[in-house]
Amino acid sequence: MNSNVKVIEEKILSNNWYVLKKITFDYRNQSGEWQTQAREAYDRGNGAVILLYNADNQTVVLTEQFRMPTYINGNETGMLIEACAGLLDKDNPEACIRRETEEETGYRIGEVQKVFEAYMSPGSVTEILYFFVAEYSKSMKINEGGGAEHEQENIEVLEIPFKRALEMIETGEIKDGKTIMLLQYAQIKGLL
Incomplete structure (x- = not known):
């Protein structure tokens, strides 16, 4: 534990979808002075994400779905193109990403490679995201994907030329x- 941090109080502000806490703490800054600060932290658990790629066809599989937070922040349709991802839900990262890949994209993948992990929004969200890549082929397709019905997911599966996906960033x-x-x-890494 960091000896420069002393948690004074943790207060749950919301426990609806996930947990939003207000944490009041003392923090010793670089000059050695203690300061009392308060921050809110949203704990939604950790997650995993994967890029499916086909080196022979030079394609990637992505998904598109409605994301309310983007809609309320200026995304006119609320639709977002993303790599397949999901929360760990008590699984290890590899088991999670295999489950999510089947649910969202319909592919049952073989070997997966963990490439790194990252905090995605460390100023307010506790989540660590585990990043994976895996090759896919048409023979791995076991269903149409689209997400888990009980999770109210309406996911469209997209197969996009890799070069076009890079252009879509720009x-x-x-x-x-x-x-x-x-x-x-x-x-x-020159995967494609």
Whole structure:
């Protein structure tokens, strides 16, 4: 534990969808002075994300679905193109991403490779996201995907040429951070 932090109080502000807490704490700054601060932190659990790619066809599989937070922040349709992702829900990251890949995209993938992990919005969200890549082929398709019905997901599965996906970052058609990170990883590593 960090000896420069002393938690004074944790107060639950909401426990509706996930947990929103207000944390009051003392923090010793670089000059050695203690300051009392308060921050809100949203705990929705950790997650995993995967980029499915086909090196032979030079394509990637992405998803598109409605995201309310983007809608209320200026995304006119609320639709967002993303890499397949989901919350761990007590699974380990690899088991989670395999489950989510089948539910969302309809592909049952073989070998997956963890490439890195990152805090996506560390100023307010506790989540660590585990990033994966995996090759896919048409023979791995076991259903149409679209998400889990009980989770009210309405996911469209997109197969996009890799070069076009990179262009979509520049045009603003892809604005999702985790997806941009994985597409750029694939470009840097020469996966496609």
